[in-house]
Amino acid sequence: MAAITDIYSEHGQLRRPLAWSLGLHVGFTAFVVLYAVFINGVRGTGWGSGGGGDAMGATLVSSVPLPANPTETQNVLATESKGLSKSQPTVQEKEPEAIPIPDKNAKTRMKPAPVKSATQRKPQPEPEESNQIPYGEGGPVSKLYSMSAGGATGAFEFPGSGGDFGTRYAWYVRVIQQKVQDNWMKYEVDPRITEARRVYLVFDVMRDGHPANVQVEQSSGVPSLDQSAVRALQRIDTFGPLPSDYSGNKISVEWWFDYSKK
């Protein structure tokens, strides 16, 4: 029984450590206060006032990856463009103004309420930053446009985007462009639309030149515009056989359509 010791009955000497602890705390606090008051006060400069002279690690802007396609979409579902859905401003409902009860003796007539005609413009999607001529903007789309419009080489170059068909057979890409343009009947688009987002189609051009598997990759939000683009492709019987020295049996094409009446 003698082996059992009562651990609670053993009292250590705490006075010394407590004194040390108190001393250190007081000392540190005093140091901080004194440093702040004297040392910094003497310098007289605060944070961020410049003149520090020390270099900061800076990232070059050119190496910052730009977003692929800075087009805002109102589609809140996942799309290919990353997270650019726009939150809609909450519409503040106004209280309807009270209509004064016509006085029998009053000579002024009540104005008839403006009739809403069928031709009145429906609420349009919010005008967004124009994406007609994205010249000089970041992203592959604008690069493409500037290359095709500049016509310096007439070639489309996409490093690492699958094959060099566009570079080797730039003339064939031009044929596609011409043919699609000729067969796109813009009057099929709803005449009330003056401007719309780009619609992207994907399709294949088979060995004998006929387009196949036409699909809307990204809608413009205007059904008649999407439809007119698809019809343009459907109207085309052939783009002409693929170049005879091209080894593949089809090419895949992503094609956009810009619509604007302005």
Add this chain to the structure above:
Amino acid sequence: MKRLLYWFLPFILSAAGAAQDWVRGGTGLGVERVRLATSDFKPSTADANNAALLKTFNDVLWNDLDNAGIFDLVSKSFYPLQEPGQPSEVNFSAWNSPPPNASMLAFGNLGAAAGKVTVQGWLYDVKNEKSPQVLGKQYTDNATSDAVRVIAHRFADEIIFRLGGGIAGIAETKIYFVSKRTGSKEIWMMDYDGANQQQVTHLGTISLSPRISPDGSRLAFSSITKSGWEIMMYSFDLNRMVSFPRFGGMNLSPSWSPEGKVAFSSSRNGYPNIFVVDASGGNSRRLTNDQGPDIAPTWNRKTGGQIAFVSGRTGLPQIYTMEADGTNLQRVTDQGYAVSPNWSPNGQFLTFSWMRKYGPGEPGSNDLYLMDVASKQWVQLTHDAGRNDFPCWSPDGRHIVFQSHRSGTDEIWTMLADGSNVKQLTFKGENTQPNWSWK
């Protein structure tokens, strides 16, 4: 192991990419025409005939490419002094930068030797120095002017086929028409550019509305015979008239379907109505049944499933469409005086002659119009240029041949299907009712 994978990743990706070529592009602003330079071909032998043959070849090639309507031909005054005759002689920077600023260059050489002529022709994408060749061709034939003309037509058609998106060129097509230059109205034919005009029929009566069959072997037309106006048939295989049934009454304006049936207007039952028969004249079927005169049928050249025609059932002639079995009749024009419909090769458009305002106090003129069949939207093609009638599409759907009185007499003219680039083809006598071959 992981590091090894990273090393090989680019190669794996590029292999996957090569399996599927992607092309990206778009349509928004207009597309400019291809700037095409056509360097004069050079002699490759020292034959005395070369100079004359080269002149024919270069002129024909230039005209064909100019008429195609899809190129912006670079004026020859902009060309560099050194014109190539061989691929090794092409100086890219001299062609692809201003003043020529061409994106395509056609060049080659021609040489006559011992009665034969050999032509080598190339088409180069001069803005793409790495792989410039789009086309390379060699032709051999007798050293005559006609043969060289055909070679130039063929080479032009090859270029148009490649750069025009798979639609065959029209340089070797023919136009059939009615000419009164011998005194009576006979059927004549010529090349698409007005060259080689020759007489087909020698009937000595009045022959009208020639229509060539889709395979180019037969020509149907209407002619006065002892039994009145009948449909007649001429065979180019036999080079003579072949028999075709006489139906009695007045039989006018035949029209071939893509499958080789013939629609025409016949009044054998009293009133002129539209009938369809086989190429041999059998299996006659009546498609319209009304009192108003129905004439000038024309088939939807792509599907063969619809017929447009002119009917006077409501008074002035108007254009109607119906299915090939006579159902689903629809009126297309809403006013005036509309005649001579012709359906485009892609089945999308009708062109016709229309006097939109007709009647006393409304001096209308016969002008040519183009109508989108589905939407019924139309465009006026000719303006203030005399009476224009009998439009007919070229097989490539880019040109329209028509009859016009703008020069004082009725002559044959062509234009691009947007109304531009109007050219006169005939100058002698009175020439009317042109019909363009199917290929």
